[in-house]
Amino acid sequence: AQTVTQSQPEMSVQEAETVTLSCTYDTSESDYYLFWYKQPPSRQMIxxxxxxxxxxxxxxxxxxxxxxxxxxxxxxxxISDSQLGDAAMYFCAYRSAKPGNQFYFGTGTSLTVIP
Amino acid sequence: EPEVTQTPSHQVTQMGQEVILRCVPISNHLYFYWYRQILGQKVEFLVSFYNNEISEKSEIFDDQFSVERPDGSNFTLKIRSTKLEDSAMYFCASGGLAGTDTQYFGPGTRLTVL
Incomplete structure (x- = not known):
């Protein structure tokens, strides 16, 4: 099975600054898709x-x-010009290009934006 | 913009009871999914559904779980005899035919098993 690794459990950034969240994945496939989802405290996946x-x-x-x-x-x-509304959990996800294939998610990075 | 909806937003149940979580996928989508997220953990795949049958399921999706598309709009996840460890956020997602399509997630149902 594919694996997705997010090695930064937590990150913080000053408002208006830039932050980079890391993600690595393991696959033997050549055709696939990668995603970043944001999960605010409401827990909706955006x-x-x-x-x-x-x-x-x-x-x-x-x-x-x-x-x-x-x-x-x-x-x-x-994320450039970070805003307070960017504070959330960020999940990296992988899916195969085969129709209907599931997403594989990383463990997430919690981003704090400091005013 | 069309969106996936889920009801209820929060369900509290007693251990051993059956629950049905409901989802209305985006209308022209053909693939439907359920995912689970235990608090503080990553989102995990449960099952995918296409052409009125399960196309893929994870090891989590055992005989306790079942899915159904009872009509042209709803997609349900039934959990029989709930256990404490079933407490989680359950997300429904839908996607189109081609592999290029993103999966769009609903807002989730928070299930609490007491």
Whole structure:
């Protein structure tokens, strides 16, 4: 089975600064998708950004961008101009490109934004 | 924007009782999923459902659990004879046909087993 590792249980960042959350994964597949989900205290899972493995270009979504290194199986999330509302648990997730395949989640990184 | 909905938002039950968690997936999606998140832990896959049958399930999804799509809109997770360790947040998700589609999560149902 695929595994997703988030080695930073907790991170903090000053408001307006930039922070990078790390994620690595293990797979033997060549075609897959990677995601970052945000989980605020309400515990709803909110999609932040997604990356198709066949695309070399890193995905960006406003203040959120990823650094996708396929050979290294690394998928980090960069949050620029951090805002208080960014404080949440962030989960990295992997899924195969096969239709209907499940998500594999990492253990999460708790992000604190310091005013 | 269409979204996945789940009811109830919080369910409290006594150990040994049966519970049914309900989900309304996004209407044109074809794949449906249940995930579980025990407090403080990561989200874990339970089961996926396609074309009116289970397409994949994890080792967590034992005989205590069942899923059903009783009509064209609802997708349910039944837990028979609940145990204390079933206390968790249960997320429903849905996705489209192609593997390119993201899974969209509902807001979750918090299940508390006393």
């Amino acid at each position: 999609l932040v950004i997604r990356q198709e493995a066949y695309k070399q270009q890193n995905a960006t979504e406003n203040r959120f961008s990823v650094n996708f290194q396929k050979a290294a199986k690394s998928f980090s999330l960069k």
